[in-house]
Amino acid sequence: xxxxxxxxxxxxxxxxxxxxxxxxxxxxxxxxxxxxxxxxxxxxxxxxxxxxxxxxxxxxxxxxxxxxxxxxxxxxxxxxxxxxxxxxxxxxxxxxxxxxxxxxxxxxxxxxxxxxxxxxxxxxxxxxxxxxxxxxxxxxxxxxxxxxxxxxxxxxxxxxxxxxxxxxxxxxxxxxxxxxxxxxxxxxxxxxxxxxxxxxxxxxxxxxxxxxxxxxxxxxxxxxxxxxxxxxxxxxxxxxxxxxxxxxxxxxxxxxxxxxxxxxxxxxxxxxxxxxxxxxxxxxxxxxxxxxxxxxxxxxxxxxxxxxxxxxxxxxxxxxxxxxxxxxxxxxxxxxxxxxxxxxxxxxxxxxxxxxxxxxxxxxxxxxxxxxxxxxxxxxxxxxxxxxxxxxxxxxxxxxxxxxxxxxxxxxxxxxxxxxxxx
Amino acid sequence: xxxxxxxxxxxxxxxxxxxxxxxxxxxxxxxxxxxxxxxxxxxxxxxxxxxxxxxxxxxxxxxxxxxxxxxxxxxxxxxxxxxxxxxxxxxxxxxxxxxxxxxxxxxxxxxxxxxxxxxxxxxxxxxxxxxxxxxxxxxxxxxxxxxxxxxxxxxxxxxxxxxxxxxxxxxxxxxxxxxxxxxxxxxxxxxxxxxxxxxxxxxxxxxxxxxxxxxxxxxxxxxxxxxxxxxxxxxxxxxxxxxxxxxxxxx
Ligand SMILES: Nc1ncnc2c1ncn2[C@@H]1O[C@H](COP(=O)(O)OP(=O)(O)OP(=O)(O)O)[C@@H](O)[C@H]1O
Ligand SMILES: [Mg+2]
Numbered sequence: 300x301x302x303x304x305x306x307x308x309x310x311x312x313x314x315x316x317x318x319x320x321x322x323x324x325x326x327x328x329x330x331x332x333x334x335x336x337x338x339x340x341x342x343x344x345x346x347x348x349x350x351x352x353x354x355x356x357x358x359x360x361x362x363x364x365x366x367x368x369x370x371x372x373x374x375x376x377x378x379x380x381x382x383x384x385x386x387x388x389x390x391x392x393x394x395x396x397x398x399x400x401x402x403x404x405x406x407x408x409x410x411x412x413x414x415x416x417x418x419x420x421x422x423x424x425x426x427x428x429x430x431x432x433x434x435x436x437x438x439x440x441x442x443x444x445x446x447x448x449x450x451x452x453x454x455x456x457x458x459x460x461x462x463x464x465x466x467x468x469x470x471x472x473x474x475x476x477x478x479x480x481x482x483x484x485x486x487x488x489x490x491x492x493x494x495x496x497x498x499x500x501x502x503x504x505x506x507x508x509x510x511x512x513x514x515x516x517x518x519x520x521x522x523x524x525x526x527x528x529x530x531x532x533x534x535x536x537x538x539x540x541x542x543x544x545x546x547x548x549x550x551x552x553x554x555x556x557x558x559x560x561x562x563x564x565x566x567x568x569x570x571x572x573x574x575x576x577x578x579x580x581x582x583x584x585x586x587x588x589x590x591x592x593x594x595x596x597x598x599x600x601x602x603x604x605x606x607x608x609x610x611x612x613x614x615x616x617x618x619x620x621x622x623x624x625x626x627x628x629x630x631x632x633x634x635x636x637x638x639x640x641x642x643x644x645x646x647x648x649x650x651x652x653x654x655x656x657x658x659x660x661x662x663x664x665x666x667x668x669x670x671x672x673x674x675x676x677x678x679x680x681x682x683x684x685x686x687x688x689x690x691x692x693x694x695x696x697x698x699x700x701x702x703x704x705x706x707x708x709x710x711x712x713x714x715x716x717x718x719x720x721x722x
Numbered sequence: 723x724x725x726x727x728x729x730x731x732x733x734x735x736x737x738x739x740x741x742x743x744x745x746x747x748x749x750x751x752x753x754x755x756x757x758x759x760x761x762x763x764x765x766x767x768x769x770x771x772x773x774x775x776x777x778x779x780x781x782x783x784x785x786x787x788x789x790x791x792x793x794x795x796x797x798x799x800x801x802x803x804x805x806x807x808x809x810x811x812x813x814x815x816x817x818x819x820x821x822x823x824x825x826x827x828x829x830x831x832x833x834x835x836x837x838x839x840x841x842x843x844x845x846x847x848x849x850x851x852x853x854x855x856x857x858x859x860x861x862x863x864x865x866x867x868x869x870x871x872x873x874x875x876x877x878x879x880x881x882x883x884x885x886x887x888x889x890x891x892x893x894x895x896x897x898x899x900x901x902x903x904x905x906x907x908x909x910x911x912x913x914x915x916x917x918x919x920x921x922x923x924x925x926x927x928x929x930x931x932x933x934x935x936x937x938x939x940x941x942x943x944x945x946x947x948x949x950x951x952x953x954x955x956x957x958x959x960x961x962x963x964x965x966x967x968x969x970x971x972x973x
Contacts, residue, residue: 581835584834584835585831585834585835588831588834588835589820589821589824589827589828589829589834590829590831590834592813592817592820592821592824593821593824595810595812595813595817595821596810596813596821599809599810599811599812599813600808600809600810600811602772602804602808603804603808603809603810604810604821605791605792605793605796606770606772606792606793606796606801606802606804606808607793607796607801607821607822607824607884607885607888608793608794608796608797608801608822608824608825608888609793609821609824610793611793617831713813713814713817713866713868714814715866716814716816716817716849716865716866718816718849718850718852718853718856718862718865719849719850719853720853720857720862721850721853721854721857
């Protein structure tokens, strides 16, 4: 046992060396036109060796380490308490959700413009994560290309505004519906696929959309993106200093207040908030409807679901379509918020982050997903000094999370259903 | 109501089912017995549309259904349970029954979102039907438990209840007594008989528990290595020499 452990640990240490030494241990120096290879500073080399030693020690005594980790949760002061009653828990959750919304309503009026901007981004991620939660958390379909639908929503608005001068409010349903259509289109070829295979195909789909946007320069402007996307208006009132569109009035003139750039930011935030709340409510409702139960049944046991007359086609397609619909929603808001979009905003990393939010929050759990979206978007901003290590911290957090709470922050709970005894 | 003619199913080189015929009338309990690996479950899989049979016909209420997809066959009123219980384990007990009733519900998404009267009425009816069957199989008090947390015998009963809420005409049970204790088997015996007598369902039963089979079957079909060996009333089967040699004798 011990010998095997050491051999494994040695192997891991060597792998660490092989991976890190060529990257960190050498420097390329430009001398005139030629490039020469020089060794890195001694401190770097020592650090690499130390890292290898650390890996060796961890792997060799892995069992004791994980044993220690296993003991940690007992430090949790709440661990020993009686589990709360189902109905009480559900009520608490609704209270917390309502509390978050009320807080969110007043938030923009007390904080700085930058915070409101960030909060808008959080709300966009909440919409995305709630939508992906339908596909991954409820229907159990691992979708790694979700960002494609986000892109469809954003580009729909950008392109329509560029070519037809459409307003935000018109673009919102069109973007969402078009994204839903793309969801349907992706759904067909992957009907028979599950698990890993599905993940790979959806990953490919996400990349196809991004590459298409990048290369179809005549339509999308390619990597240069599209700018000049209009901001939302409030009943024909614009939030800019000067009215851009014929027939519109400006917000600050109508109300006779001084112009302030903050109005626009706050207004956009409030729109995002309303849309996020609508998204949450609709999906919450879906979860208690036949369609939501069918998604979960398909996730739990496809064969049993079919044996009860559920059509796999209809159930899977509805999950993909509805998930994509809300991504389109989020995409339109995003385009309006940025005023400029390019394919760079829709890379695979975005899909991964949204998926991470769903997994961290607890698959299927709305409150969990919302809290995780807040955490994942805000923490990197708070830890600006560590921005270089952002992905590293993120990755480490994921690993630790999966060890401690593989079911996510707040795992999904069943809805309590009251039955009346029949005669 | 159901006629299986000359059914055969081939997996590569293995002829798992070879020329099996069955005939099930209304309100009848017909059993399929045979040694392990005889092909009983495979017959079920063909009947319920999980496999496309290699040959033969399956006629349900005058219509040929062989090769139809499973979910369509189920919608015709032929539903089954599984040899290894297949519940939606992370969903609650009552949700398991609601999933099964989706055809009785208003599945229009807008109707559901706005909670139209028709949607609410049908949802309530489905809840009542679920409550009725849970009471019937003694699980009403556990309605909001996760299905996966039930004891084994309870899971088996829930699986039967889940079939019954779909209001089937024909129920196919694959070894429902496997893993049950004698008391539970006795309850199951009464339940199956009551399904036939009180709810007018026909039952096809695969079972290794001979006392249960002999007790409740109207007719029994024996298959051995995929081929039909004998068929008849329990009395006839008990006295059939081939059967005794192939099956009962060795048990
Ligand atoms: N999908 C499949 N692919 C290949 N062979 C299969 C398949 N399904 C069943 N078989 C084979 O068909 C034969 C009959 O299997 P079946 O499961 O129908 O037996 P059974 O009568 O239900 O047995 P038991 O009493 O053990 O449940 C077995 O030899 C089995 O290995
Ligand atoms: Mg079997």
